[in-house]
Amino acid sequence: MSDYNAQIIKVREKLLARLKTLDKPDSILHAPELKGLFDQLKVTDKSERAVFGKALNDLRKELEEAISDISTTKIEVSPIDITAPWDVNTKSSQKPKVLPSNLGSVHPLMSEIAECVDIFYRMGFTAVQSRELDDDFHMFGSLNFAEGHPARDDYDSFVTDEGLIAPAHTSTMQNRILKKYKASLESGEPIAVVIPDRVFRNEDVDARHEHTFYQLEGIYVSKDVTVGNLVATIQAWLSSYFGKEITTKIQPFYFPFTEPSFEFAASCIFCGGKGCSICSQSGWIELGGCGMIHPNVLKMAGIDSEEYSGFAWGFGIDRLVMLKHNIEDVRHFESGKLEFLRQFS
Numbered sequence: 454m455s456d457y458n459a460q461i462i463k464v465r466e467k468l469l470a471r472l473k474t475l476d477k478p479d480s481i482l483h484a485p486e487l488k489g490l491f492d493q494l495k496v497t498d499k500s501e502r503a504v505f506g507k508a509l510n511d512l513r514k515e516l517e518e519a520i521s522d523i524s525t526t527k528i529e530v531s532p533i534d535i536t537a538p539w540d541v542n543t544k545s546s547q548k549p550k551v552l553p554s555n556l557g558s559v560h561p562l563m564s565e566i567a568e569c570v571d572i573f574y575r576m577g578f579t580a581v582q583s584r585e586l587d588d589d590f591h592m593f594g595s596l597n598f599a600e601g602h603p604a605r606d607d608y609d610s611f612v613t614d615e616g617l618i619a620p621a622h623t624s625t626m627q628n629r630i631l632k633k634y635k636a637s638l639e640s641g642e643p644i645a646v647v648i649p650d651r652v653f654r655n656e657d658v659d660a661r662h663e664h665t666f667y668q669l670e671g672i673y674v675s676k677d678v679t680v681g682n683l684v685a686t687i688q689a690w691l692s693s694y695f696g697k698e699i700t701t702k703i704q705p706f707y708f709p710f711t712e713p714s715f716e717f718a719a720s721c722i723f724c725g726g727k728g729c730s731i732c733s734q735s736g737w738i739e740l741g742g743c744g745m746i747h748p749n750v751l752k753m754a755g756i757d758s759e760e761y762s763g764f765a766w767g768f769g770i771d772r773l774v775m776l777k778h779n780i781e782d783v784r785h786f787e788s789g790k791l792e793f794l795r796q797f798s
């Protein structure tokens with residue numbers, strides 16, 4: 454038995470010394486030396502097996518305690534200022550006396566969203582933020598999508614295992630907005646709200662399509678509202694945003710939550726309306742959908758559709774920014790390319 458004791462002592466000293474050098478201390482429990490001792494235990498004479506086994510278990514317990522001590526030992530490290538424009542290896546003589554102020558800038562989409570919202574503020578609208586997870590009722594049910602309606606499939610929505618939906622349009626906020634502000638209708642004030650936020654769709658990504666992009670939703674409800682009010686409002690906003698009169702058009706379309714429904718498009722600035730790869734040779738770039746709010750949507754929010762009417766729209770902000778700044782590929786916005794972003798700093 455003394456030979457086994459000598460082996461255990463030798464392996465113990467070896468493993469404890471090695472333990473201090475390991476990045477993952479618990480890996481020592483799988484060392485070949487330790488495994489070899491347990492393999493010997495299987496062929497040890499029965500008269501000595503119990504004593505030898507206890508010695509091995511004591512060794513394993515000692516190793517586990519040593520591992521625990523190492524894992525709970527606090528390591529003192531010097532704090533690093535992650536906001537500093539230099540790293541820890543920069544010499545003092547190389548550090549600027551004044552911190553540079555041009556290391557960051559507002560993302561072009563964020564600055565353009567702020568400008569769009571500011572225009573609507575001046576037009577009497579209020580801005581409300583959307584959300585990045587919602588339920589089926591607000592995404593579809595409250596917007597006049599019938600169960601099993603094929604229009605639900607058109608959105609190619611991302612859905613979690615719990616049944617929550619990453620909103621494919623900012624219209625997911627319509628029911629909440631109409632309910633929240635319907636009291637203003639009784640006091641003679643219209644509901645006038647814009648909702649700028651991020652939306653998600655399972656798109657085939659190309660120069661004009663992204664799976665993650667931004668929309669600007671607009672809702673206006675009052676008495677005697679017409680399609681003419683809708684067109685005039687959008688036209689006034691676009692003209693202010695682009696700083697000039699631009700050619701636009703609407704054409705009939707279908708959305709479950711508006712009736713009548715339209716697509717709103719602006720003349721392609723890349724080709725002057727002649728047709729190019731950016732506008733799919735059509736001469737026009739679609740900005741989004743719009744229309745008169747469906748009576749069922751108003752009723753769902755508790756608003757009398759016989760007394761009140763309204764319009765709504767949902768435009769892609771990314772495409773607006775592309776038009777304004779002559780950007781040929783929507784993928785630039787999410788690329789993180791500094792060469793692109795520095796143009797707007």
